[in-house]
Structure formats: C-alpha cells, structure tokens
Amino acid sequence: MTSTDVTEAGATESAAAPLLEARELTRHFRVGRGFGRQMLHAVDEVNFTIGKQEIVALAGESGSGKSTIARLLAGVYKPTSGEIFYQGRATSTYRSRKDQLAYRGDVPMVFQDPFSSLNPAFRVSHGVLRSLKLHRPELSRAERFEEAERVIEAVGLSPAGDIMNRYPYELSGGQRQRIGFAQALAHKPKLILADEPVSMLDVSIRIGLLNLMAELRETQGVSFLYITHDIASARYVADRLMIMYAGHVVETGPTESVLQNPKHPYTDLLLGAVPDPRAPLSTGIEGDTGEPPKVIDPTPGCRFRWRCPLAVDRCHSETPLLRVLGQNHQAACHVADPDTN
Amino acid sequence: MPDQLLEVRDLTVEYDTGDRPVVAVDHVDLDVHAGEFVGVVGESGCGKSTLLFAIAQLLSSPAAITGGSVRFQGQDLVTMSEKKLSALRWRDFSVVMQSAMNALNPVKSIGAQFRDTIMAHDEPVADERPAEVLRLVGIDPIHLNSYPHQLSGGMRQRAMIAMALLFTPDLIIMDEPTSALDVVAQRSLMVQIKELQKQLGFAVIFVTHDMSLVSHFSDKLVVMYAGQVVEFGDTRAVFDAPQHPYSAGLLDAFPSIRGPKVPLTGIPGTPPNLASPPPGCRFQPRCPKAFEDCPKIEPELYQVGAVQARCLLHVKEPVQERTS
Amino acid sequence: MSAVVAGASAPVASATRRPRGGLFRAILRNRKAMVGAALLFLFILLALFPGLFVPGAHHDPQAIGDLPLQKPSGAHWLGTTGLGQDVYAQLIYSTRESLVIAVVAGLGATILSVIIGVSAAYLGGLADDGLSMLTDIFLVLPTFPLIIVLATYAGKGNLTVIIIVLILTGWSYGARQMRAQALSLRNRDFLESARVRGERRSYIIVVEVLPTMISLIVANFLGAALYSVLTAAGLQFLGLGDPSSLSWGTMLYWAQNQGALVNGLPAWALSPGLAVALLGVSFALLNYAFDEISNPALRPVRRRRARSAS
Amino acid sequence: MRYLIRRLGFFVLTLWAAMTLNFFIPRMMPGSPEEALRQRLSKGGAVVTPEQLRTVLAEFGFDPGQNLMLQYVEYLRSMVTGHWGVSIGSSLGSPVTTLIGDALPWTLGLVGISTVLAFVLGTLIGTVAGWRRGGLIDGIVPPVFIVTSALPYFWVALLLISLFAIGSNPVLPNDFNYDQGLTPAFTGEFIWSVIKHGILPASTILVTAVGGWILTMRNNMVTTLAEDYVRMARAKGIPGRKIMFGYAGRNAFLPNLSGFAMSLGFVISGTILVEYVFNYPGLGYMFYNATVSTDYPLLQALFLLVTLAVLICVLLCDFAVFLLDPRARTKG
C-alpha cells in the first residue's frame, strides 16, 4: 500500500457520513477553590468530524486541549457544553448500560501516560482480558487468552506469553504504551482515540506502530484520532491534520495540504520548529519563547495574538472562527489568505 | 589533538541489583574537545544518563564505576577526592539533568539556589551574574525570587541551563534538557544553546533520543546501544552514511515532514537485558545484516572512514591502538 | 506509640511497585520481615496452644498457690504473684488475649480506615470535606485520654469494650493515608481506563482500587495492631481492664499493685512488658519491612566505593 | 488568607467536637460525682440523704438535676470564658485553674522538653543515618529503633526504675517532681533535685519516642536523596554537609514536621502512663486521677487543654510548613 491512496480513500469515506462528530464541544475546568474561582477553558467550542476509516491527527502545543478532547470523546469528562454525535446519535442520550457499553466497545482510548494507565496491582494482560470479556462476551476463557496474546504480539511485544504475565513495573515506558494500545485493539473497535500512543517509543518501534495503525485502518476499517506532537509521524499516517492552539482548533485540512500550505501563523510556527535531519535547518523563529498560554477566563480575541507576527487590531477584539480557505482546508485566522487556485 | 577537554577510557558502570549486576555502561571511550558539541543518541535505557553521571561522578548506589577513567583537563575524575571534585564541579563542568522538573530544589527560590552555588565555590562572581545568565536564556531576572513550582516546565529547564552557565564552564553536560518542552519551545531553546555555545565557547555533551535534534545541532555524534558506543563520528558523516546497522536502523525509522513520503520500517525486536546481554555483538539478535560470526565474536570499535563503528562488517580495518 | 508514625512513609510510592511472586516471597527475602514473622508465629503458637509451653504442675495460671511473692526458681520459672500464682504460666496464657486484641482491633481499625478513607476520596465534595474533617478531628483528639474516659465508664474490663474503643480511636491515622492514596489513585488513568473500557463503578472500586492499596492496607493493619497492643496494655496496666482476665497488661497491673519491683521481683514486673514489647516489635518489624518491600528505595544497601582505576 | 480561614475553621470545629465528646461521654456512662461524693461521706454511719449530697455538690457548682442541654450550654460557655469551676473529685473545692496551674509547669517541663528533644534528636540522627545510607550508623540505627519504637512506655519506665531506682542504694529517685523536704525556690539544691527527679521519666519518653522520628526521618531522607535536586546539588559542588541539611534534610523534614503535630496525641498518651508510673504530679497524672474520681470540671478542663495543646501544635507545625515550603504557600 502507499499512503497516498490511503489518504484519498479515507477522505471520500469521511465526506459521505462521519463516524463521529463534535459540535461546539466545550470543556472548562474550575481552578482555585472557594471565592477566587476561575475557569480554565481547556477546550472551547470545537467542531470537527471523524469519518469512517479515517485517521485524523491532532497536533498542537502542550496544554492546548488535545487530551481533553480525547477524554471528552471517550466519556471520561462530561462536556461543559456542546454535543458529540456518534453514528448520528448524540452520546448524551445514551441511558442504558447496553448503549453505553456498546459505545465504549466501539470507541476505546489509549491514554497518554503509560505509567498511570496500567493498574500496578494486576498483570498487564488484565486490561486486555477485561476488554475482551466485556465487549466480546462470546469468547471462551481460552479464546480470550489467545486473542490477548495475538494483539500483544501485534503491537510488537514478543514473546507475548511472557510479556502478558508481567506486572506493569516490569515494563519500560514504551512497552507499557504498547500494552495500552493493545487494550484498545482487543475488541474490534471502530474508532480508537490514541493520545500520544507512541511518544515514549524509540523511532524504530514507533514506526512499527504507525504502520500497524495504517494496516488496521486498511483491513478492519478502524478510524483513529491520533494525537501527537510528532508532525512527521502525523504526516506519515494521517489523512487529515487538526492543529489546536489554546483550546481552539486553529487549522484543519488534509495533511499534505496543511503541511505544504499552512494557513494559520501558529501552524507556520509549529512546522518551522520541527527539525528534520533530511532538510536544512530553517530559521526565523528564534525570537519566540514558546511559552504555552493558560486559558483562564479568556477575553474575546484570537488566542495566538500575543505571539503572532501578523496580528492586527481585529485579532484583539474578535475571536476568529474556522473559515474555509482551501479544499477541505479551514483555518481560524482573520488575516490568512485563502488558496488562490 | 591539543585542545582535548575530556577523555573517557574504558568506562564501565554497574548497577548492583542483588543478583547479576546490570552493566549499564560497558567499556565506553569518548573524547570531547573544547568548544565541541557532542550528541549522544540511543534507545531508551541504553545507558546514556548513566554515562553522563559517571563522567560527572554523580553516581549513587547501587551504581558504581567498576573500571576505566575519566580524564578532564588532564586530571582523572574517578580517583579524585570528593573535595577536589567539588571545587571542579560547576566551575569547570556543569550538568543539566534529564528532568528539570525535579532538579531544582522545590523549597528554595531560584535566587537562593544561585547563591548556594556561588557560596560553594570561591570563584569571584559579580552580583549581577545570576540575573545576567537568566537573561541569556530568556528568563526575566524577576524570577530570581520565584520558587520552582511557580515556573513552567520550560522556564525551569531554561533556569537550569542558566545555572549551568553561571561560572562559564568549559563543559556542559546536558541530559535531554528539552524533553519536557513542546516542539516550538524545544526548538527555540536549542537555538539559544547553540548561540550561547558559539559566544562562550564551551563544549557540550548532549543526550537526546531525538535524532532530528542532533542532526541540526551537534558536531559529533555518539550512538549507543546496550551500554556500548556502537558508532562515533562527525554528525554529518554518520547521518550521510551510517556504518552500524543500528544507526542505519535509527535513521531509517523516522518519517520526514518534507521530502517524499515513503513507507518506513523499524528495527524489529527489543533491546537486550543489560544484566545478561546476548553473546557476541549485542545488536546481533535484531540485526538485519547479522552473519554467523556475530553471536561469536564481540566486535570492537573499528575505524570506518571518518567514523568508528562497532560492527563486524568492518572487521578488516581494526581501530588503531590508542595511547592513553 | 509514635511507632505508628513509622509505618507511614511513602504510602503512595508503594502502590506502584509490587513485587512479583507475591508478598510471601518478599517477606522471606527480607531479614527484618523474617525476624518479625518468626516472632509473630511464636506468639500465635503460644496463643493457640499455651498448654504445650507450660509444665504440667502449673497448668492453671489462675490457681492460687501457698507461696506468694516467690523469686524465680526451678519450680516457678518466673516466680509467683502475690497470690502464689505462677508468673510464667500466666505469661504464656496471657498471649491469647493480647494477640486477639491486636488482631481484632487492628483489623477493625483498618477496615474502618479503608471504608472512611476510600469513600471520602471517591465521594468527593461535601462528603469528602465532612469525612476528612471527622478524620482530622479524631486524629488530633487526645486519644489515650479519650480511651481512658471511655474505658472507665463503658463497663470496664469488658474485652469487647476495649476492642471497640481501640478501633474507634485507632482508625483515623489510617483513614488519612487511605484517603490520600485513594485520591492519588483517583487521578490515575488506569481507573479512567477501566471506565472507558466500560466497567461498572462497583467493579472499579472493589477490583481495581482495593488491590492497588493492598500494601498500604497491610502496613496499616500492622501499625494499627501495634497501636492496639501497646494501648491495650497501657489501659490494663492502669487498671482499666478486667483485673481477673489473663493478659499481659493485667499482669503488669497486678505486679505494679503488689509492688513487684520494690519486693525484688523484677521478673514478674518486667516479663509481661517484655512480651508486649516483643509482640509490638514483631508488628513493627513487619511493618517496617513492608515499607521496604513496597518501596525498594528504602531497602538497605551495601555501600560500595568501587573506584578502581584500571 | 483563605488557607488561614480554613485552618481556623478546622481548629474551632475540632475544639468544639472534642469539648462535646468530653462533655457527653462521662455523663452518658454510669457513675456520677454524686456517687463519688456519697462514697466519701458514708463514713461513720452518717445517714446521708440524696438531698444532702446534692446540696454539697451544688455548693461546689455542680447541679446534677439540671437539664443536660442547659448544662451543656453552660459548660461550653464556662469553658470558653475560662471559668472552669472547682474540682468535685478528690481535690474537692480546689479551683481547677489552680490545680492545672500547679501541674502544668511540671508537665511542660518534663514532657514538653523531652518530647521536643526526642523529635529534634530523632530528626538529626535520622538525617545522618539516611545520609550515610548503608553506612555503619545506618546499619545499626533502623533495627535498634524499630525495637525501641515498639516498646511500651510504661515498660521502659519500669525497666529504668528497676535498673536505677530500686535496691539498697538507688541512683536516682523514681517518683515525684522534687524531694519532698524541699520548698520550691531558685536554689541550686532545689533545681538539682528537680533535675534528678526528671531524669528517669524524661529518659523513658526519650527512649520510646525518639525511634519513631529516627525511622521516619531516615526514610524521608532516603526518599529525598533519590531526588534529582540532591544529585544536582552535588553536581553543583555544594559541600556535603550543606546538602545533607540544607537540601535533603530540610525537604525530608517537612513531612516529619506535619507528622509531629499529628502524633502529638500519641505522645500525650504515653506521658500519662509515664507520669503515672513515676508518680509525677503533672497533668497526665491529674488526668488519670480526675477520670477515676469522676471529677467533671477538672476532666473537662484537662481535656480542653490537651486538645488545645495538640491543635495549637498542629497549627504551629502547619504554619512552620507554610513558612518552610513555598509550595504549601501557594496551594492555600
């Protein structure tokens, strides 16, 4: 397979009927106690869709709300406002355990921090086996073990039989991360929310996992929300790229389009910062300290305006909304130019 | 070379685990010249941090240096008394630790930590020096009165680097100083470090597992695998033509955001257990080019053109004997 | 009693590293734990089969003899009491009550700690505030005076009362630790992970949470048992237990009352205290060893300065 | 500020809870001052009517017939205003304030000093043991002090007595606060006597209390030493002693300090036993006495005092942590 045709296939599918759609998704956190209560706007009025068999990469600054989005989708957090539609139905309408279980079976999550996402009291196979038990009740005990072994092998951990029986503290960060990934794979999901699933892996193993993602999408039609700091890997697997900044999605579009033709100044900055051994060092961002903003009780206006080299007056008073600036390519910037072609 | 700053020979470090010792650094040789930027890369757990600590004599039990020497400006640090070491430390070489989050004392203000450092040495230091170095790394000196928890992760890492510059040492050892930062911040910090290095002329040993970072910033590259140096040479040379299959694997394994999009493969298998490494070449069980000698003969570092590589493929050109 | 504090360090770190192969093997490998376990085992033996350790002549530890206040001799290894009872036999037979107090009160206090600590952490909000406040109040209340007051008035001598009192006053320390640990667990992703997986809340609490706290719970039990042994002995020593019962504290009470020390009978005055101390030590050793097992950083190390320049 | 208000709220609430418990527990239980007094009066065939008992007690400010809630309100008021009444137990008629005033200096002197000393010593030894981890001290200290920390107070007391205070030629006195023939004055003789009488009880407290502090401090120290900033301090060439106390010690000390406050309750328990064994006329002994003689006013005042002491100590330690730990400062 080549990644190019994968991209096209995914793009057409997603246009037809989105698997999951987030509308005006918002999540605020209360910070401080008692009187001096303040609101941290982790995610603010975010809209996006994830199509069937689509890999959507979500990148952005640390603290910009990527994990929060994943957690909102996984139902770990309840949205402050906004709605998530899964296969056309709002998840807030799930009442029965059956509905919820079905959703959870379809949309598993790989947690960002592999050190805290495995229960230290159980062998690492615990999570995989439990997932199988909950979501594929038809399997017998022995089958579950077989299946677990298979997925653990699939994420590149071998010998699986040995690894399964270890306790989390006996695994390295990278190994744990892969166990987390295996948990999400175990029960034929439809959409995997993968929060930096490869951040702790060595380049060599990382690529194996990325290949696995692509293969799963191909063979089993699984979609991914792939959260990462590693733009290069996003380019490698993702059909679409979303860039977040301070709780807002500031740019979204087909991966290549965004990379080749970034519309939002932040995207520009971000791409400029990504080192590439195969390309010469680009300059021009030296003045930027790269301090991520905390979005506490924000006032209207573009959140990037303080760091933006292009900021105009309007940016200080009006929050930019996503605008279509190219084919499937949107950015939230007052000054960005649309594609000319 | 005349301006040889650091000369590490046969350095071996073991962790006493109760059963078999973990040999985390295994007969490592390393040379750093004044003003040089040496990058160290390698898989997680291959002994990079341990090597740095061993160089700085900062190992604490259960780790111990069990062999080799570390000559810094001509003096052997391994046999040096703690007292003499204290005098040398920070003034002549300083260390920026892997996690700046925890490397600052949480109960002392940044300024107090500067003061402590100054008081520990009888090096004359101007009163404005702390403020000056903070400004150098882009932190407002107002933060001298701040406590570590009041700074963001990036600021803490900068503060650490500022502190390392306090006495303008000859060598700064940095262990993944940018790991806590996101790409933009990491990038700007690296640029600053490089800039400072150009200005002040100190040498840097820089550990990371981000290949792309070293590719842009370091002069020399050390590739470690399972406690050993497997390849050593000019960065560009290694990147252009990696001589060790492991280095080659590393370089093959990461995608680019520019160039053409090609399917990549990783290195299969897992790194060896350092308490019982595989026989012969340590990379041999994972090596795509392994042949029958590999599990039998332990390779040495062989000179291959401009670089040295620990691979039996290059056995015809044995590395020349060193005079140490 | 400050030993209770000793068992408190680094409860959170302990959860993350659990030795493989279970506790049992870890205990076998730790010298302190071995000594503690051996002592405890001995006491359990004594408690179960006191008769085996007492020569036939003195099978009834309460039997009044004609020779009061005897110094230790071949016939009476530790001498006799003011009523001519055999001190050694009393010592052995007293093991049971002291051990029962330790175990039952320790268990009770631990269970209470777990329930209150974990629910405080999980319920959060007002319930947490209330429960934490309750815990803190019980923690700073001068426990022993409270115990004295309770034990004095609540129909004294009654073993059940003493145990209840010990539980009531002994749970707070543990509850605080439990809450802290449960809170730290609450933010751990593995619980979120279980929820995302679709587990029920009850399953998460019982199956996912409690096992991760097991080492804290065990340590807590040991601490509470130690506290109970010492406190109960103190109470009985003050005469607030049942003076006709057979326990070490009561023996001490009698020894003190009949002037064992001034009458030159240190064996009588000191041996029950020694027994209390040894039982306490066995709990303390296990507790401490437990800390070491669950927090490898605390394990003793061989200091080596291998600086061979080759 | 908010932090302070919260602490204050905790303080008041705890105090109130303690006072309430203290009021109700004795009153819910069998026995009453009436009976205690009756016991005392039924000498010589005197036929004492219940009215007579009530009359006498009423004279001393205790009216058992009063509504319990009213009594409670009255009690709270008098506790707060410091009108603690007179003893109705074995020191019938003595103002509670006087009784406490007489005993307090002794307890403060003996228990206060030895407890603080134990804490300070324990912390110091623990610091050194942790610093020299695996060294000689560290090899000996933990096992020894695990043992001492599990010793019952009273047993250590008895042991010390049998070693030093019993026999034909006792080295040290084992009861009371000073020689009975002396009158308190600032004379060398008197002070020496006070010291002599304090040695054994103080050693008892020291021996049993110090272990806990050593162990916790050592463990904190070991944990802290593994922190990166300690290694960093070494890397910076900061001298060992300074790292030991200024970096590792200070940080390891913080949890110990909170522990100290929290465990003060336990310490007080121990001192009751110590004072009891050594017949030391301090608050602990008085507490015991007040309990067994159903002396409500004295009991209440003592309980209040002890709770106050613990609470104040908790607050002080909180405050100290607040000062020493910048993290705590911003958390509030």
Place this chain on the structure above:
Amino acid sequence: GCGGGDKPIGDAASSNPSSSASSGGGGTGQYKKGGTVTIANVGGQTWPCQFNPFNPAVNQVALGFVYEPLTFVNVLKAGATTPMLATGFAWSPKKDSIVFTIRDGVKWSDGQPFSADDVVYTFTRMKEQPALDLYSLWTGAGLTSVTAAGNKVTLKFKAAAEPYFFNFANQVGIVPKHIWSTGEAASKPATWTNTKPIGTGPFTVESCTGNNISYVANGNYWQPGKPYVEKVQYPAYLDNNPANLDLASGKAQWGGQYIPNIDNFYKSKSPENNYWFPPTANVALVPNNDPSRPATSKLEVRQAIAYALDREQISKIGESGYQPAANQTGVVTPTFDKYFDKDALTAAGYDKPNLDKAKQLLQTAGYSESNPLKLNVITVTGYTDWDASLAVVKQQLAKVGIELTVQDLQQQSYNQKLYTGDYDLAYSSLSGGPTPYYELRQLLYSKNTAPIGKQANSNYSRYQNPEVDKLFDQYAAADPDTQVKLIKQISSYMIKDVPLIPTTESVDWYQYNTKDLEGWPTQDDPYAQPAPYNIPDVGQVLTNLYSKSAQK
C-alpha cells in the same frame, strides 16, 4: 470502702470513725519537746493545701491536727470518751438533749480565746449551710437547736439521739467564729479553701506545698506541755510503693499503708519497724435478699454459701493474714468481744466450714450438678486484696458446686449496681462505729434500704425484718447493758436469716517506727484508732508521741 488495695481510687484512704478512749491515752508522763514525725499515707494526689474541716476531701489533714472535736470517742475501746473541747457532757434522761460543758482557757492558735459561742456558731452554720452538715445532724439526726448558756452548750433533738453522739461530739471540728464569720469564710463556708487554718488543735500549718504539708506545734495548745513532737511532716504520696519504701527505710515513721508481704518487706528491715492491724468492721459477701433474685433470696442458698466458706483460708491467702477471719454474727472480734455471742455461732454450726451441709442445702434449694448454681459477684477494681479474697472464695464455692463469676467494676459502676440492687452478690464493706450497732444498723435496718432500682442508703442486701427494726429502735434510749443484749439479739438474726455473709474483718492499716518516737497506740494500749487517716484520732496520737532523742 477500704479494701486496702493499692492505688487508692479517687478518695484518699478512708478514715474510719473512731471511738472509745477512757483514759487520756498511753503517754501520761511529761516529756520534753522535740522531734519530728513523718507520716506516710497515700493520698493519691498532691496536696491541694486546703484545710477546710467541712470539706470531706481535705478534712483528713485538718481535723485532729488543727481542729478538735468536743469529745473524742475511741472506737477501739467500745466508745470510751475523752474530753476535748468539752470537759464533760450530760444526756437528758430521754437522751434527746445533751449539755456540753465547754473547756475554759482554750485559745485559738491566733491567740483569741475559745468559747461556747464558737461551738454554737459551728453547729448553727451547719444548719444555715446544709452543705456543711456532712453528717446530716440537722436533717437526719433530728437536731433542733444549739444554744449556749455560759460555758454550757445544749443540743436538742427530736428524739433519742445517742447513736449520733459519735458524729456530733467526735467528728465535728469546732471552728473559730471570729474567722468564719467574715469574708469568704462566711459567704461560702463550704468551698472556702482556708489555706491558713486557725484552730485549737495541737498543730498549726507551717507551710504547704503540693508535695508536703509541714505542721508545727501550736504554742497556744491547751493541753499543758503538749504536743511533745515539734513538727509533723505529711508528704503527699501518689502511689503505695514509694510510701512503703519510705516506711521500710524509716524515712517515714507513721504509716497507714497496705504493704504486701509486710513481714518481709517492712518488719524485717528493722527491729524498730512495727505494725498492728486492729479490726473495726466486716468485709462481707452481700447477697441480694430481694425476691426478684431467685437464687440469693433463698435462705438455703445464703446458708450454703455461709457454710461453704473457709474464712480462715480467705484471711490467710486473700488478705495475707492481715485481716482476720470474720464470723457470721457480724460482730467484729476481738474489738467488740463484749457483744460477741460465740455459743450461738457454734450452735448454728457456723464456727467452721461444713461442706456437706452446704451441698445438702443447695440440693434442697433445687440445685444439682446438672443444674449448678451460677452466681455473679461484683467487686471494685483496685482493691487487689478483695480480688485475691474472691479468688479464694471462688475456689471454695466451686467445691460445693457453685460457679462464681467475679465481676471487677470501676468504683462508680460498682456503686451504681450496689446501691440500686443490680447484683447477685457484692463484695462490700462498710465502716463501723464505736459499737457493732453502727455497722449492723447500716446493714440491716429497713429504713436504710430501698426498693430495687432506687438507691439504698446502706442496707444494700435489701434485708427487711420488722423484728430486727424493733431491736434497733430500742437501742437509742437503752442503757449500756441492754444495748449489749440487743446487739446479741440482732446478731442472732444474722445467723438465722444470713442476710449477709461476713468473710474477713477490715482493719486499720498501721505501721509505726520506734527508733526515735514513742507513745504509739498499740494492741496493749489502744487509746485511739492508730492509722493516720483516722480523724480525729490522729490528734490523739499526735499529742501522745514523743521523741526519745529529745529526752536526753
């Protein structure tokens, strides 16, 4: 309670009422002044330094030392009297009024003269301030008026009042009007602390700290030449052990201590260490006679217990022989031998244990091996000798098939149960008086009992017998010989109805050291109850002691 246990719980060791002394005591000669006596008697607390004689918690250190009664009554000599502040007294024929002749020339220790006014003032204050009237003279004994005429003071009663003589003549300390009629002493006499007491007694308080009270001889004392001893030291002891040690070493010369193993611990330490334990009352198993208790209300059961007990053994093991065995008549011997009817005792077979009879009686009562009698006995924690005695009793009763469970209770709970009748058997003791009448009346008089659930005054066994009541009623107005007869009659009911079962006799714990001091009360010369906790007997002893070294 006594029990002589170790740590006295709450109360300082109780002071037994004293009684007779016909002669003025042993030491009649004139001795030179000098010397110090140190008293070792556990108070269980530091001294509060109060000397209010009306405060029952502190009157032990005031009465006898500083305050004196009108007349001293010697319990150990069948109520013989010694004139104190009254040189004499005369009863009216119906014994409902008494006239005291007040001694002339007595001065208060501040130099003010003592007069009949002070006596009247003392008694009338007790009326005005009922809290002062510890012995309920105005409310219980029927005192109606106290008047003075010259040096005569007349006390009038509603009815014959001889039984109360012991209380008002012997136990009430006379206080000075000129002090007690001003300031706080006048406004709050019951709670006044009276730190510098002014009295007529042989000593005044020189200094008082929590640790020690130091008395010096009263220079104004009315008995010429007395007291011989110049100083009294009364250290506070919190615990028996140090007090015992001080006695054994001779550091303290006068003790009121229970000392385990006394011969070995005390007597053997020095030939000058002596002790004497005169018995004054009974320690008894009190069965609950109330019909609501099926077992103990049965006469057979009570008899069976009485037959089963080997009182000598209880005395020997339980009380180390210090407390002699009691007998079923309830008359304490040898103190009250005059009233003891040995023949009646022998005739009933209670002079020695009789197990067969006991078993047989139990059978009659319906108990057998298959249906054993199970009884509970309550006792007080801290009375370790009682615990020991009960351990013996338990063994003895087991032999006849009674299972006894000993329930050790804290004093308060014990009292509660005892007073309200919530028990099967209670181990108990009451204080006696100058004749057995006082003790027996407390125990058996129906007016001293109350229904179950209500607090009884002293008749806890709930024994009620109109015939016995009649005998008690006759006693007050009877002449001495008749009184002896009445008591023998009453004790015959003890044998017949077994309302309670005396086991041992409670004694005065008394140790004395003769190295420097002489004039102690002894078995041969029992001029006062000898233990230092007896008030006002302590005053008698203090005026008789003299220092040998001062005589040289």
